[in-house]
Amino acid sequence: MNTSPIKKRHGLQRVWYAAGYSLKGLRAGWHEPAFRQELLLSLVLIPLALVIARQWLEAVALIGTVVLVMITELLNTAVESVVDRVGPEWHELSGRAKDMGSAAVLLSLLLCGGVWVTAVVRWWWY
Structure with a gap:
């Protein structure tokens, strides 16, 4: 071997x-449009997190959820690349793998959005 x-x-x-x-x-x-968009958005959100966070833990949560979205997107792209490498024909397991990767990205985006909305509302009204 x-x-x-x-x-x-x-x-x-x-x-x-x-x-x-x-x-x-x-x-x-x-080279993946979704990752590129998320990376560019992170260039705005990460410095903004340092402005609106009232405690270091809040900054970590805001920045961490943004980074988590990018990590999840990279992993989803890796899964899609491997599935595409195996073959172009449709297979139920290939579709399931791609769908689950997409669902993981969706959940990370929802988590990120929820954390950010909560932090911005708290910053704005308090």
């Missing part, structure tokens, strides 16, 4: 290569 070259690396060299693969993944995500 062939062993991946990454498995042979240790210490800082492994961390260095892993960081490179992660950046490659972020660049690949940039």
Whole structure:
């Protein structure tokens, strides 16, 4: 059995290569319209979180939900890529995997929206 070259690396060299693969993944995500929109929106929401948050924990919740949406979007895109790689023909399990990935993105967006609406309302009226 062939062993991946990454498995042979240790210490800082492994961390260095892993960081490179992660950046490659972020660049690949940039080519997905949904991820690009969420990333651009995060450039507005993350600084705004620091303005409207009254406590550090509130800032963490606001920023964390935004980052969670981007993480979920990347994972959904990964699932879709793997399913598409397996084959173009329709299969019930392939459709289910894609639908569940989409549902995960929806739930993360609802969570993010709920946290942000609550924080903005609290900031505006109190």
